[in-house]
Amino acid sequence: MADNKGNIFKRLGKKVSDVFAELKRVTWPTGxxxxxxxxxxxxxxxxxxxYLTLIGNGGRWILDKxxxxxxxxxxxxxxxxxxxxxxxxxxxxxxxxxxxxEG
Numbered sequence: 001m002a003d004n005k006g007n008i009f010k011r012l013g014k015k016v017s018d019v020f021a022e023l024k025r026v027t028w029p030t031g032x033x034x035x036x037x038x039x040x041x042x043x044x045x046x047x048x049x050x051y052l053t054l055i056g057n058g059g060r061w062i063l064d065k066x067x068x069x070x071x072x073x074x075x076x077x078x079x080x081x082x083x084x085x086x087x088x089x090x091x092x093x094x095x096x097x098x099x100x101x102e103g
Contacts, residue, residue, distance in 0.1 A: 029037070063069060
C-alpha cells in the first residue's frame with residue numbers, strides 16, 4: 001500500500017503502462033492455432049448440445065411410456081363432500097342438546 005501516495009493521475013498512468021508492459025510479454029497464439037482451438041471448442045459444444053438433447057428427449061419418452069404424464073381424474077362425489085358439508089342427524093341432535101332450555 002505504499003503506492004497510495006501521489007497524484008491519482010500518476011498512479012492511474014502507472015497502472016495503464018504496467019498493463020501494456022504485461023501484454024507485450026504475453027505469448028499470443030498464431031492464427032492457425034487460434035482457428036484450430038476455436039473449431040475444437042465449437043465441436044465440443046455441438047456434441048454436448050446433441051447429447052443433452054437426446055438424454056432429455058429419451059427421459060421424456062421413457063416417462064411418457066410408463067404413464068408419468070397421465071392425468072388422474074377425481075370422482076365427483078369426493079369433490080361434492082368437500083365443497084358442501086352435509087349435516088347429519090347426530091350433529092343436529094348435538095346442537096339441540098347444547099342450546100339452553102327456555103323456561
